[in-house]
Amino acid sequence: xxxxxxxxxxxxxxxxxxxxxxxxxxxxxxxxxxxxxxxxxxxxxxxxxxxxxxxxxxxxxxxxxxxxxxxxxxxxxxxxxxxxxxxxxxxxxxxxxxxxxxxxxxxxxxxxxxxxxxxxxxxxxxxxxxxxxxxxxxxxxxxxxxxxxxxxxxxxxxxxxxxxxxxxxxxxxxxxxxxxxxxxxxxxxxxxxxxxxxxxxxxxxxxxxxxxxxxxxxxxxxxxxxxxxxxxxxxxxxxxxxxxxxxxxxxxxxxxxxxxxxxxxxxxxxxxxxxxxxxxxxxxxxxxxxxxxxxxxxxxxxxxxxxxxxxxxxxxxxxxxxxxxxxxxxxxxxxxxxxxxxxxxxxxxxx
Amino acid sequence: xxxxxxxxxxxxxxxxxxxxxxxxxxxxxxxxxxxxxxxxxxxxxxxxxxxxxxxxxxxxxxxxxxxxxxxxxxxxxxxxxxxxxxxxxxxxxxxxxxxxxxxxxxxxxxxxxxxxxxxxxxxxxxxxxxxxxxxxxxxxxxxxxxxxxxxxxxxxxxxxxxxxxxxxxxxxx
Numbered sequence: 001x002x003x004x005x006x007x008x009x010x011x012x013x014x015x016x017x018x019x020x021x022x023x024x025x026x027x028x029x030x031x032x033x034x035x036x037x038x039x040x041x042x043x044x045x046x047x048x049x050x051x052x053x054x055x056x057x058x059x060x061x062x063x064x065x066x067x068x069x070x071x072x073x074x075x076x077x078x079x080x081x082x083x084x085x086x087x088x089x090x091x092x093x094x095x096x097x098x099x100x101x102x103x104x105x106x107x108x109x110x111x112x113x114x115x116x117x118x119x120x121x122x123x124x125x126x127x128x129x130x131x132x133x134x135x136x137x138x139x140x141x142x143x144x145x146x147x148x149x150x151x152x153x154x155x156x157x158x159x160x161x162x163x164x165x166x167x168x169x170x171x172x173x174x175x176x177x178x179x180x181x182x183x184x185x186x187x188x189x190x191x192x193x194x195x196x197x198x199x200x201x202x203x204x205x206x207x208x209x210x211x212x213x214x215x216x217x218x219x220x221x222x223x224x225x226x227x228x229x230x231x232x233x234x235x236x237x238x239x240x241x242x243x244x245x246x247x248x249x250x251x252x253x254x255x256x257x258x259x260x261x262x263x264x265x266x267x268x269x270x271x272x273x274x275x276x277x278x279x280x281x282x283x284x285x286x287x288x289x290x291x292x293x294x295x296x297x298x299x300x301x302x303x304x305x306x307x308x309x310x311x312x313x314x315x316x317x318x319x320x321x322x323x324x325x326x327x328x329x330x331x332x333x334x335x336x337x338x339x340x341x342x343x344x345x346x347x348x349x350x351x
Numbered sequence: 352x353x354x355x356x357x358x359x360x361x362x363x364x365x366x367x368x369x370x371x372x373x374x375x376x377x378x379x380x381x382x383x384x385x386x387x388x389x390x391x392x393x394x395x396x397x398x399x400x401x402x403x404x405x406x407x408x409x410x411x412x413x414x415x416x417x418x419x420x421x422x423x424x425x426x427x428x429x430x431x432x433x434x435x436x437x438x439x440x441x442x443x444x445x446x447x448x449x450x451x452x453x454x455x456x457x458x459x460x461x462x463x464x465x466x467x468x469x470x471x472x473x474x475x476x477x478x479x480x481x482x483x484x485x486x487x488x489x490x491x492x493x494x495x496x497x498x499x500x501x502x503x504x505x506x507x508x509x510x511x512x513x514x515x516x517x518x519x520x521x522x523x524x
Contacts, residue, residue, distance in 0.1 A: 013384040016435065017353060044385035045434050052429075078385065081471055082462045085390050085425045088471040118466020163468045208492050244484050244491045321489065325354035 003304060003349040004312045006030070006038015006073050008274065009046060011317035011338050014324070014331065016045070021335075024064055029335060031068040034342045039065065040074040040114075040272065040314040043101060047108075051100055058107050065109060072109040073312045074139065074187065074272045077101035079119050094119070095126035098138075102127060106134035112271040114187045117141050118163050121171040124184070128175075131183040139187035139271035140172050144194060145249075148262035156227040159245035173269060186266055189274035189316070192258040193296045197250050198278035200332075204322035205251055210242035215251050222252035260299040264307060272312045273304075278319035279332075280340035289347065290340035301348035315341045352382050352489040355496075357457060359437065363498040365447035372447035375399075376412075377498065378437050382459050382490040386434035389413070389427035393460035395440060396482030396493060400453055404442045406481060413438040448500050455496045461488040 007030045015021045021029065023046050030036060044050045048057055065072055077098065081089040089097070098115065105113045113136055115124065124138055131138050147153060150166040165171075169186065176184040197219070206212040214234055222230055230252055231245060243251075280290040291297070304313075315338050323332045362378035379395075381387065394406035410418035413432050418441045432438065460481035462474060479486035482493065 010384065013434075014353075017356070017380065019435070042385050044387075044431065048433060048435075050386075050431050050433070079464070079466045080388060080391060080462075081464055081467055082474060083388050083390055084428050086475065088467070088475055116465045118468075120467065157469075160465075160468070163466060246491070321352045324352055324356065325492075325494075327355065 003301075003309055003345075004038055005034070005036040005342055005345050005349070006040060006071070006272075006312040006314040007034065007036075007338060008040035008042070008074075008076070008314045008316045010040075010042050010076070011315050012334050013045065014320045015334050023061075027064060027068055027070060029338075031070065033335065033339060036342070037069060037071045038073045038272075038312040038314055039070050040076065040312075041110075042076045043104065044078065047104070051104060053104070062109050071312075072111065073314060074112040074114050075101070075105040075108065075110040076114045077105075079116055079123075091120055091123050092126065094123045098123060098127040099130040102130050102134055102136045102138070105136050110136065112137045112139050112185070112187075114139050114141055114272070114274075117143050117146050117168050118165070121168075121175060124172070125175060125179075128179065128181060128183060132181065137183045137185050137271045139185040140168065141274070142169055142186055142188040142192060142258070142266075143274075144189065144191040145257045146192070148188070148192070148258045148266060154226055158228050158231050159249055161227055161249060169266065173266070176269060184269070185271035186269045187272055187274060188258075188263065188266070188270060189276050190295055190297065190300065190313075191274070191276040193256045193260060193300055194253060194276070194294050195256045195296060196294045197253050198292070198294045198319060198322070200279050200319045200322040201250050204325065205243060205247045207325060208242070210240055211238045214238040214241040214243060218248060218251040219254075223254050227252075256296065260296065260303050263300055263303050267304070267307045267309055270309065270311055272314060274316040275313045275341060275345060276316045276318060277337075277341055278317075278322075280337050280344070288343070290344050292341075292344075297344060297348055301345075302351065305349065305351050313345055315345070317341065352384065353380060354490055354492065354494045356380065357382055357459060357490070357494055358455065358496045358498065360496075360498060361501060362439075363448070363453065363455075364501045366441060373445065374408075374441060374443045375448045375500075376439050376441045377455070379440050379457075379459070380437055381432055381434055381461070383461055383463055383488045384434065385463075386432050386436075387461045387463055389424050389430045389432055391462045392421070392424055392432060393462050393478050393486055394421040394481045395460065396456070396458035397440070397442060398456035398493075399442070399444075399448070404444065408443040410441040411438055412441065450500055450502065452497055452499050455498060456493045457496065458482050458484075458487050458493045459490065460486045462486050463488050
């Protein structure tokens, strides 16, 4: 058994936006352009009239997947706690939402749903009987900056990072041990091995900062400051810098939030993996071989290989977002980026 | 995301209602890769030629229905704005826009979240005002567009099916 390759169709969001490839064209590209079968989808992105698709769509999807002999690996599901606007969605309502997504995933033939890391553990436990009934595993994403092992992380109070529950992974493993249910699992994202901002992100943030020099300062000095402290310092040194907190966070990245070795302990729980990447460039001196300079793939891939992981790594290209603020001629080619990513995945799977 | 592509370049038109030009409209796309429940759509920061038009002056047309106010959209908890679909933003402005080029600054507000956050209760009571970056989803900057007013609807000769700002046909503009 070997590591399997797939694609999250998230990777083709720009191609979909400009109506160059619809979901059928995307699935065909995975089969014909990449020679593989794994498909992951974003529920709201692909399903027309979500969460109420027509039977015709469900039949069409399953039929098309069968035609190209594809495997429906994972459906990514969300938690918009403001959906009802007059109150924050309760945990019981959130569990109903997750159950609906699980039923929808089963209808479309998916084996797993990926929940967000911020979904509370009691919500997952409430949805577990539905997951078992419909034979769909719940995999909680491990997404940067969440750690596999909490270590000495300090709870930030500002920006998205304020929502971090550093025990998210432990809670999932505890729930699985307590219930003995194999329907509880994890979806690590390769972003946890990102050690520096991607060059495309640096360029984007600089283009939009009122004081682009603040970006260089952040990159140089971030290691000396805690999360919230750094934000205050940037405000103090570069008043009116015009850089939103989440972009300060992106620029401040200087070490991965997880160690590749941390993977070993969670391998039995992995339902599938997100192969996050931003910019595949040719490795100097190695024509036809590609890498993402800001994410360590080599070490985690070796560990997965040596540990006998035989599940899917699904490409998740995210570098397009930082290149959509200029003319159409500056847009990146998602299809080509994913092909390069699969060159790397295929090569590193062999060792 | 899609900073330069949120407004369709050839979509800026005046809106005619009961023989009067009551405002302008332009076509937009969703800046979030997954679309959103309509209830989460919280309006726009719109600055046209230096003048700001608050959410109360805006309506949104999607899914083949007449333009709706953002107060009304708040209640559309199970209706989805699909990622692939284009909507129209209607802006109330007596007399509409003059022929020629206009500069529009735009920030879309969609209260999409990825789970519970410390500011949740506050957003129920006081949703972010579009333009601050809070609740701006995946595109936090204010994007600028230079758009030519399309002549086809600039005149006042015909009534627009989508009467500006959702006024019923025959109602007072």
